[in-house]
Amino acid sequence: MNKSHTTLLSVLFIIMQVAAISCNEKQRENNSGSTEDSLAAPTKNVVDTKTSTRDVNFVTAAKITMPAVVHIKIHFNGSSEYGASGSGVIISSDGFIATNNHVVENSSAIDVILPDKRAFSAKLVGRDPNTDLALIKIEAKNLPVVTFGNSDKVEIGEWVLAVGFPLSLNTTVTAGIVSAKARSIGIINRPNGNTTQNNMAPESNMAVESFIQTDAAINPGNSGGALVNTSGELIGINSAIASQTGSYAGYSFAIPANLAKKILDDLKAFGMVKRGVLGVxxxxxxAEGEYLKQQGLNPALVKGVYITGVQNESAAAAAGLKEGDIIQSIDGIVINSSTEFSERIARHKPNDVIELSFLRKGKTVKVTATLHSEDVTKTKAKSNGVLKEIYNRLGATFAPLTADIKQHFNINAGVLVTKVRKDGFFGQVGILPGTIIAFINGKPINNPEDIDIAMLGAQSGIIQILAIAPDGSKVVFNLSLGT
Structure with a gap:
């Protein structure tokens, strides 16, 4: 993988590395009934996860999976030399292959090598940086496939296999258990070379991380490979590792199959992802725990997702949601974290109707919401004028933190206030130049674009700013953006 894809990412005192995951192996006999002509629908997981270790048949799952996991090699800038490699999973018999976005992004050519040593040039069908998924296509027929399983049925403690092409080796199979679900590690859509936690580009605020965490060993080259259950059903697309060295150190992360299927279906049908948007x-x-404490709430007692803002004219606004509501379920499925919430919404398309259950002032309320579409062009057109007005009222300018400032305050993230007008909001509440903006409405602020996103999300409402004063003390400001 090239240098831009192997940057170590600092997350929760460990360094997260997006690992380009790949594989290669010898051809095995085709499993009858394993080919599909279209993207396979989720099937019920028939594995009895309560069986003892001696009853688990890893051999069958490996034989089913290995022929349908391919080695992907990438060319950059028209070069004839390979610049990166990864893995892919054949999901239809006519040549559609799932992989990671970070494996194929910025590629000038994509080669696919099957386990039987056949090589193909692949075309990029579509990619989605917000989930780190991509779909490519080779011209071939009667290929073996991996059938989609149901990632919702995956249980912590369940045995799984990871199949891919790590470290330029041929097809490699490793085993482990599911050690966590709905895990967010803050790695999707970072600007190149930036290792700040949860730092996302302005167009990336739809990023979804709800990984299946396992202890099945994977290494660079496994990215885009298969995570399967003991029936050989696809339950995840391997995407990342947690490591201080760049190699496997105990934990790996996969995109859940149910989310992946929706994204891949969209890429196949439209070449892009059509997302349903709630607007909260x-x-x-x-940042959730710290934010809830600032609100005087005990994080351990907040069961669900605490809403810090509702966008104007959004699906959430039409459904009557308000700041301070705590969403507890979607379509009857209990939501325990913001990662679970994001994944559930990301599985839906525009105009889907969902049922929400939320807590407001101690009472449970149920409503339906019709999700809106994600209209990037319209949003940008409206945003320019709105942001200009907001920043005029704030009366301040901002800049990224320098390395010296980060070292001085011992912080990874934040945005520096460089100028303050006395007649602006910042001047009126006493925010001084040199102040570091750390959080707005509970969201980490890592660059000036994050402030844009936070302000647009709040628009006419109240915003809460957690900051570090020039003397190092922590301060909280509440500002109204209303007229």
Missing amino acids: SFPSPS
């Missing part, structure tokens, strides 16, 4: 904001997983 909420604290990121890393």
